[in-house]
Amino acid sequence: MSTEAATADVDAVDHEQLASLALATYLGLPPRGAKPGIKSNGRLEWTVLAAFALSFPSTDGSKSREYTLISLATGLRCLPYASMPVHGDVLHDQHAEVLSRRAARLWLLHRLEQELASPGGVANALFEPEPSDALDGNQRWRLRSDVRCHLYVSTLPCGAASNRLLEFQRAAQDAAAQKPGASTPDELLGTYLSATTNGLMTSSSRSGAADVVRGRASSTQQPGTSASLRTKPGRPDAPPSICMSCSDKLALWNVPGVGIQGALLSALIAPVHISSVTIADHPLRYIFPPSHPDAEARLGQLKLVLADDCKRALDRAIRGRCSIEVGWSGAVFPDSKEAKLQTSSAEAGPESCVNSIVHIPDPTGKGKGKKAKTENLAAGTKMGAPTKRAAEQPLKPAARSGVCRLSYFAAVIATMQAIGRSVPDAVVYADAKQGCLGGGAKMYRQAKDTVLGPRDTAQQTVDSFLERATRATAINMPAPASDEALHPSADAPPLHGWLRSPAHLAHFDLSGHRTPQA
Numbered sequence: 001m002s003t004e005a006a007t008a009d010v011d012a013v014d015h016e017q018l019a020s021l022a023l024a025t026y027l028g029l030p031p032r033g034a035k036p037g038i039k040s041n042g043r044l045e046w047t048v049l050a051a052f053a054l055s056f057p058s059t060d061g062s063k064s065r066e067y068t069l070i071s072l073a074t075g076l077r078c079l080p081y082a083s084m085p086v087h088g089d090v091l092h093d094q095h096a097e098v099l100s101r102r103a104a105r106l107w108l109l110h111r112l113e114q115e116l117a118s119p120g121g122v123a124n125a126l127f128e129p130e131p132s133d134a135l136d137g138n139q140r141w142r143l144r145s146d147v148r149c150h151l152y153v154s155t156l157p158c159g160a161a162s163n164r165l166l167e168f169q170r171a172a173q174d175a176a177a178q179k180p181g182a183s184t185p186d187e188l189l190g191t192y193l194s195a196t197t198n199g200l201m202t203s204s205s206r207s208g209a210a211d212v213v214r215g216r217a218s219s220t221q222q223p224g225t226s227a228s229l230r231t232k233p234g235r236p237d238a239p240p241s242i243c244m245s246c247s248d249k250l251a252l253w254n255v256p257g258v259g260i261q262g263a264l265l266s267a268l269i270a271p272v273h274i275s276s277v278t279i280a281d282h283p284l285r286y287i288f289p290p291s292h293p294d295a296e297a298r299l300g301q302l303k304l305v306l307a308d309d310c311k312r313a314l315d316r317a318i319r320g321r322c323s324i325e326v327g328w329s330g331a332v333f334p335d336s337k338e339a340k341l342q343t344s345s346a347e348a349g350p351e352s353c354v355n356s357i358v359h360i361p362d363p364t365g366k367g368k369g370k371k372a373k374t375e376n377l378a379a380g381t382k383m384g385a386p387t388k389r390a391a392e393q394p395l396k397p398a399a400r401s402g403v404c405r406l407s408y409f410a411a412v413i414a415t416m417q418a419i420g421r422s423v424p425d426a427v428v429y430a431d432a433k434q435g436c437l438g439g440g441a442k443m444y445r446q447a448k449d450t451v452l453g454p455r456d457t458a459q460q461t462v463d464s465f466l467e468r469a470t471r472a473t474a475i476n477m478p479a480p481a482s483d484e485a486l487h488p489s490a491d492a493p494p495l496h497g498w499l500r501s502p503a504h505l506a507h508f509d510l511s512g513h514r515t516p517q518a
């Protein structure tokens with residue numbers, strides 16, 4: 001075998017193994033809690049599952065790579081802008097991909113602390129010192145060069161990555177209802193295949209977005225065009241949020257210098273980027289069911305179209321340079337919408353589950369899961385915990401998720417103190433994100449600003465979006481007030497128009513009490 005072939009074999013992603021690892025972990029969690037069940041009206045609940053995993057070369061040679069799960073989460077809800085927490089104590093975005101990323105950050109933090117506390121005592125160390133010492137003189141670590149980060153999702157992420165899937169699903173529904181004049185899935189697939197080069201969709205000359213679109217409004221895109229940035233939730237009649245879609249967030253995390261680790265952890269860890277995304281193909285099998293002529297061939301073509309569209313959506317912030325591999329798994333997530341459709345009556349279809357699960361495996365990889373942590377969440381807090389509070393007071397610790405801003409902030413500070421890193425007195429979350437904990441956080445913010453644009457217009461952008469969103473209906477989305485939003489200049493940042501959380505939401509201390517803005 002040539003050196004090139006051997007390298008390709010070692011780096012090959014086993015999408016089925018990643019899916020199997022995520023599903024086995026999910027099925028091993030307690031059946032009660034925040035898992036989908038049956039609502040009081042008798043309807044079945046469904047959700048979305050996401051999980052992060054790391055892979056590294058096999059130590060025994062039995063296979064090319066070994067995989068270890070580092071986080072898992074379910075969910076598809078978010079808080080409206082009016083309910084955004086000012087104490088950092090409530091999770092405002094409970095989509096599975098976002099929660100799983102938050103959990104992965106905490107796993108990486110604890111794993112690094114464990115490796116530094118027990119040099120040589122942790123089997124298969126994942127971190128190594130970063131060679132550069134230019135970050136304010138503070139040491140930083142990075143994942144070994146042969147370690148890869150992977151994401152599994154039970155369906156295409158909401159936003160730009162799933163626009164065409166929604167089109168095909170609507171076409172399948174129209175065909176089943178024999179809607180006059182509607183395109184069939186075959187016709188729609190033919191349209192996209194005719195616009196391809198070598199079987200793959202061509203990308204537009206400009207990445208990024210001209211404007212922020214609310215939810216799924218105007219989701220249809222012409223072949224080869226770039227998609228708009230989108231917010232959650234999908235229903236235009238729901239209170240507006242400024243949570244960007246999972247597709248947009250994945251595109252941001254994929255930018256060099258950004259990564260999934262976030263600003264705070266960047267003080268200790270170099271950027272961690274996603275090398276592959278594994279998607280369950282079960283949602284696609286309702287578009288070309290087994291009864292359809294040549295179903296498997298058509299399904300294969302559909303996978304090519306949707307995978308390429310997903311890849312372009314996730315890579316669009318890096319100007320067309322592809323870096324994420326998108327692959328499919330045939331494993332069925334039993335709590336998906338499609339799985340529940342199989343057992344639901346036509347009159348009472350499944351409904352989305354309002355709760356979420358966050359699971360963080362034992363970061364040491366030992367102890368038979370004794371240090372693993374699982375949380376059941378509802379409306380951004382721990383399910384069943386009392387959420388009453390006095391005015392201007394944060395939630396009590398028992399009600400807060402371990403991955404909310406406040407809890408994570410405290411965890412990062414605790415780790416820095418445990419490894420002997422100095423921490424400013426009375427540190428404030430906003431200052432930590434801006435880099436007071438180390439130069440790595442400053443570099444992260446600079447990389448993020450490069451693709452999002454300057455922060456000085458953040459509040460104005462949010463206010464403009466909310467003003468338009470309040471006038472929106474299910475069939476009408478008012479256009480932006482300015483031509484600049486519709487037609488940004490060629491040198492505009494790739495993710496022009498991104499909605500950033502207002503600065504006042506980050507001004508709290510380690511106790512969650514609000515502090516004055518500088």
